[in-house]
Amino acid sequence: MSSRRKIKCDSAIVPGNCCSNCAYIGAECTHALPTKKRGPKNPYVQELEERIRVMSEKLRVKSFELQDQQENSLVPLNGSTSTRSLPSNPLSAVLSPILSDGKSGLSGPDNELHSPPSVLCLDFARGQFFGPSSGFTLMKRAYDLKTEALNDYDISMHSLCQRTQYWEMHPWEQASRDQQMPRYEFPDTDLINSLVSLYLVNVNIFFPIIHPPTLKRLVAEDFHVRDQNFGATVLLVCALGSRYSDDPRVLHTPGCQLSSGHRWFSQVKMIRESLFERPTLYNLQSICLAILYLIGTPEPKASWLLVALGLRFCCELGLHRRKPDGHTWTLEEEQEKRAFWVLVTLDKLTASFLGRPSAIHDEDIDADLPQQLSDEEWEDQEQSIEKPSIVAAFISYIRLCDILDFALQTLYSTRKSQLILGLVGQDWREKVVYDLDSSLNEWINSLPNYLRSDLGKQSRGIFALQSAFLYTSYYHLQIYIHRPFLSKPASGTLPSLSICLTAAKSCARVLGCQQSGSLASLPHTQYAAFAAGVILLFYLWANKRAGITIDQHREVQSVEILLRVLEQQETKFASAGRFWDMLTELKRGYDARGGTDGLRSPHSESTSWTGASGNNVAENEAAKSEHFEQQAEQESTQLAIDVWAKAPPGFTYNEWLYYIEDMGGMREA
Incomplete structure (x- = not known):
């Protein structure tokens, strides 16, 4: 100074x-x-740093005799010996971190909050995850302080107090833990190979739950007969593959296509008899597969419960947290990671469709995204730069679900949650929607070129199917974001009606192009078809009530396409049949009251669609019908679209049907 x-x-x-x-x-x-x-640094500080370094090194190097107590342990997926084993001493396991972040255990609280938490292994918990707030983590830090205060880093943890009655499993608990292996009935060898192949080409390309080479190898080795956990996974793979098979052996009830795969799905118990077992990779995969099967059944709400259970298992294993820098991923860990992210996306889907809270939010997760290595290149751990990755589409879908999660927490959350997030003022909803629209545009522009392919030229290729799936999900999310604003006055600043209509018609074109493929059979696309159909039909009835006589053949054609897509899938998916019934009931009477004749046969141009090449497809379509949308919006928005906007998002099938039947007064007007 x-x-x-x-x-x-x-x-x-x-x-x-x-x-x-x-x-x-x-x-x-x-x-x-x-x-x-x-x-120079204070010698005392340097001494402390050196002692901490030595202590960390000793904790890391020190090892105890290990014993494998897992009767049904995982078969090494990469041909090597399993790295998952149990400590011989429970208390020592409490104080020995498996996952180290490379920093001292005596780091300050600020560093602890921003660093990967410890994963502690307890004999009674079998490798469960414990974060910074856990009392076990505090115990570990206290023990570190004790060893430093005594200046003795070789204290034997075996000599610590361990009363047998509190640390060992009792006979009645062991009996529950060692339950009898279920007797599964698998398909014949030729059929099981066929169903595995059908699953891989119709489901796994969208949700890479299972590593195909490993699945085929273990099935060929009959490992599903020896291991009950993997056996359950194979049964559920067969259940999903049955929906794409014409073999009569897949039917639970002869002649009933809706029973496809149920004979194998019904054998698997989703809730384990023993709660003492540590969840395995096969448990996670089984839950993912069961959810995908249940979504297509008459009661998809059961999938919402299973999603929460699966995510709890993932958090128990610490899959929601990132690994230390430089961590080398094994094939087993990568499959666990993929199963976790599949559950995250299914959580957003079921929560949005049922109008219920999510089991986990984006701010709870800092896990790494799946690697883009192809299934064949896992041995080399090297992905060719020029070769497209099949996993890239799933990663893009994860990012799209992040946008959906933000919409769930803002536009569809409770008022208390909105206040906590600082969403106050008169126009905060409009600002949130603008941000969401901006995120959607950034997302669609970030898609790799091979996921923007022309479906007319490559309608059956893997990347064409993935592209159609992503764009269908994109249009569905557009409708979901702008749905709350359909009841706003026409003088508002958000063109929500125009965006929803354009998204609904675009969704119909994409699904019409893929109506006979595996894309239309996904429950995700059936949900999108239902939402798009409701938007279009409410709009048609609103225009009719308002006396608008301009040409609406494009909207009518889109409705027919969506109905045809659902009709083709209803033979094996009860959800598609219910959606078809509800949309047909809403459409009933439109022709008899002077509607256009286009309800019978859509033009061929409606079944052609080309992926975007960097621009927003919805914006391009909106520009073509701007005059039509503006004229209709002023007269019809408040008549019927607000009824759709005010409908609770968590309606069940029957509630939707009653709700639509109550709309008869609108048709009579």
Whole structure:
């Protein structure tokens, strides 16, 4: 500091060693000493750092005898011995971190909050995850302080107090743990191979739950007969593959296509008899497969419960947290990671469709995304730069679900949650929607070129199917975001009606192009078809009530396409049949009251669709019908679209049907 001006002295960097302030007023600089560099560290601090380093090294190097107590342990997926084993001493396991972040265990609280938490292994918990808030983590830190205070890093943890009755499993608990292996009935060898192949080409390309080469190898080795966990996974693979098979052996009830795969799905118990077992990779995969099967049944709400169970298992294993920098991923860990992200996406889908809270939110997750290595290149751990990755589409879908999660927490959350997020004021909803639209545009522009392919040229290729799936999900999310604003006055700043209509018609074109493929059979696309159909039919009835006579053949054609897509899938998916019934009931009577004749046969142009090449497809379509949308929006928005907007998002099938039947008054007007 300058003694005359009481301000910072810069004499050390000014020629003549006279600070600029003293030179300006013509005074003598009385503090002309240059800035001194900081001296060496305090020896005591250096000693502490060295002791901490030595302690961490000893904890990391010190090992105990290991014994494998898992009767049904995982077969090594990469041909090597399993790295998952159990400690012989429970208390020592409490104090021994498996996952180290490379930092001292005595780091400050701020660092602890921003670093990967410890994963502690307990004999009774079998490798469960415990985060920074856990009492076991605090116990570990307290033990570190004790060893440092005693200056003895070789304290035997075997000598610590362990009363047998509290640390060992009792006979009645062991009996529950060692339940009898279920007797599964698998398909014949030729059929099981066929169903596995059908599953891989129709389901796994969208949700990479299972590593195909490993699945085929283990099935060929009859490992599903010896391991009950993998056996359950194979049964559920067969259940899903049955929906794409014409073999009569897949039917639970002869002649009933809706029973496809149920004979194998019904054998698997989703809730384990023993709650003492540590969840395995096969448990996670089984839950993912069961959810995909249940979504297509008459009661998809059961899938919402299973999603929460699966995510709890993932959190127990610490799959929601990132690994330390430089971690080398094994094939088993990568499959666990993929199963976790599949559950995250299914969580958003079921929560949005049923109007219920999500089991996990984006802010709870800092796990790494799946790697884009192809299934065949896992041995080399090297992905060709020029070769497209099949997993890229799933990663893009994860990012799209992040946008959906934000919409769930803002537009569809409780008022308390909105206040916590600072969503106050008159126009916060409009600002949120603008941000969501911007995120959607960034997302669609970030898609790799091979996921923007022309479906007319490559309608049956894997990347074409993935592209159609992503765009269908994109249009569905557009409708979901703008649905709350359909009841706003036409003078509002958001063109929500136009965006929803355009998205619904675009969704119909994509599904019409893929109506006979595996895309239309996904429950995700059936949900999108239902939402798009409701938007279009409410709009048609609103225009009819308002007396608008302009040409609406494009909307009518889109409705027919969506109905045809659902009709083709209803033979094996009860959900598609219910959606068809509800949309048909809503459409009933439109022709008899002067509607256009286009309800019978859509034009061929409606079944052609080309992926975007960098621009928003919805915006391009909106530009073509701007005059039509503006004229209709002013007269019809408040008549019927608000009824759709005000409908609770968590309606069941029967509630939707009653709700639509109550709309008869609108048709009579």
